[in-house]
Amino acid sequence: MGAHHTTVGIIGGGPAGLLLARLLHRSGIDCAVLESRDRGYVEQRQRAGILEQGTADVLRACGAGERLDREGLVHDGIELRYDRRAHRLDLPALTGGRRVTVYAQTEIVKDLIALQLDSGPPLLFGARALAVTGADTASPRIHYRHEGREHTLSCDYVVGCDGFHGITRSAVPERERRTYERRYPYSWLGVLADAPPSSDELIYAHSARGFALFSMRSPAVSRLYLQVPNGTDPADWPDDRIWDELEARGAVDGPWQLVRGPITAKSVVPMRSSVTEPMRHGRILLAGDAAHIVPPTGAKGLNLAVADVTVLARALEHLHRTGSAELLDAYSATCLRRVWRAEHFSYFMTTTLHAPEGRPSFETRLQRSQLDRIATSRHAAAELAENYAGMPLR
Ligand code: APR
């Protein structure tokens, strides 16, 4: 990277960092992205796949929606399945017209990287940020290593888009930082399979055996998840065991066939909620997983990252155009309102759908009551649908 100064230094080339760079670049604001991994790694990392209406709109508006519109699967509904019964939630009917799009995070990352490498701003792979200094000065610095040499990038602002395991969060002094956390007593075994999805829409299945999610990546590729105990080794789950368990947990009275096929990827992820407040300290800002994570049940992680950087890009553009820091000063509070709504929804979906350890308990009876309420009350169904399809970004 030639220049050793940029207006906005972005640490992390995941969805948050890449989209922020795209939005700032289109506003004529200099920025640069430092990504520790190589291109192949970040493009293949299996993550989320459900885009809220607002997320799809932002991607289209910044010129990253062409393949999304061609290959994305627009869904009008999701299914809740429990006690062998299926209950479909009609998203546009319950939300006044909002729907979701199935389009893998890997594809968004590929689209944004291709655009950035083609028309800027600078994107450096293999560039690991080691430290951020000068948060309380007018020129914070990112110290990073690239191709065996250490460099310093001075910035007007530094944005940590470096995920939950990044370094930027710790650049906010501990005395200024508050972290709120919850861990869950289960994880997700996630698999990719070369098998056509067993349904046109996603199925969230609650069963005494544990939660199962039937999602997809295309008409030929299924994305499937099973609730498993923390510490589960994917090697203990051969393909047949996975398919048998998915079939058992998704069992329903009525026609439904789970088509099997070769499993091409398998991993176990723990479930965790975490929010760090505030999302800013001086000229250092946090966005996406660097500031907050959610259990994946509500499909909010990617959409929250998009919402954060949309708010931040607007604030930096406002400062650039008018000299007013008004929107920037409101960044953290603005984002945290949406973050806590998504944290609550993700917690609700997770604790309602995942089987508690051991014998049926008070909690399992509460879960049944909540599921019956959603299945029989339009108000309860609408509350879930509004959160799932996402609150409008403005
Ligand atoms: N220096 C440079 N890059 C770093 C550093 C570092 N010190 N530490 C982490 N990174 C990079 C990671 O390699 C990763 O590519 O930062 C990026 C962070 O990307 P994500 O973890 O995907 O976070 P974010 O962009 O906020 O997107 C959130 O990703 O984890 C999922 O479920 C989450 O869907 C949500 C989305």
Ligand code: PHB
């Ligand atoms: C996915 O397709 O990866 C996915 C879909 C819905 C969720 C979580 C993950 O709630």
